[in-house]
Amino acid sequence: MQLSITGKRWLLTIHLIFSAIMLGNMVTFLILSITAAGTENEQLVESCYQIMHVLSKSSVRASTIGTFVTGVLLSI
Secondary structure (H helix, E strand, O other): OOOOHHHHHHHHHHHHHHHHHHHHHHHHHHHHHHHHHOOOOHHHHHHHHHHHHHHHHOHHHHHHHHHHHHHHHHHO
C-alpha cells in the first residue's frame, strides 16, 4: 500500500491528534486520582471515579484504538 506524501501527512496528523487526546485523558486521570486520594469527602471520591469510568468507556477507548490503528497504518 503506497500513500502519497499528502496522505502520509494527514495520517500522521490524525495519529498525533489521537495521541494528544490519549495524553490529555491520562493527565485527567492523574488529577482525578490525586484528588480522590487526598480528600475525605465521599461524594467527591465517588464523583472522581464516576468521571474516570465515563472517560474510560468513551474517549480513552476511542483514542487508544485510533492511535493503534493509525500507528499500524503509518508503519506499513
